Amino acid sequence: MLKSRRSPRIALPIREEARTLYCSSDASTKYGPFDLILEGTGYSPLVFEAMNILAKNGVLAMVSVTGGSRQLEVPADKINLGFVLGNKVAFGSVNANREYFETGVKDLSTAELQYPGWLKKLLTHPVKGLENYEEIIRLLTESKGSIKVYCEVAAFEGAQTAAAAS
Secondary structure: OEOOOOOOOOOHHHHHHHOOOOEOOOHHHHHOOEEEEEEOOOOOHHHHHHHHOEEEEEEEEEOOOOOOOOOOOOOHHHHHHHHHHOOOEEEEOOOOOHHHHHHHHHHHHHHHHHOOOHHHHHOOEEEEOHHHHHHHHHHHHHOOOOOOEEEEOOOOOOHHHHHHHO
16 A cells, blocks of 8 residues: 555554555565555545556555645656556545445345345355454455355344244
8 A cells, every 4th residue: 555654553463464565655666566556545646656656457546535726747658658558557436425325225125125035146155243354355265156255244133033024
């Protein structure tokens, strides 16, 4: 990950477990170009630094929103040439609010009513509890029949009542 020069706020054991690296752009001198950069600082100049240190076939994910009217000079031709000839990808993503999640639940419920049983075929591998993250990783990396691995964070309050009624 590319980060500003401020010290990381995530505890070191968590970073080591996730195998993440928080660094400034000069880290590419030590480690080489990066295959994946998750830029989430909200500081737009770092996006362009990230573009310059992305490896061939690398992916830059921009997950922050920048505000204001900051302007800077960038090596546009170098960046463009690197992305085209290096087969690099850059994309942005925005988090959804509660309303979007509620709409998703409604849509999935409606589809399940119209096509009974399809959702169970899609959601193939439930794992109970975040503490079982190793099982999630194993299923994602080793299981041949996984369509959708998901974590049950907490039991749905009405689940027992619904199960008893069916």
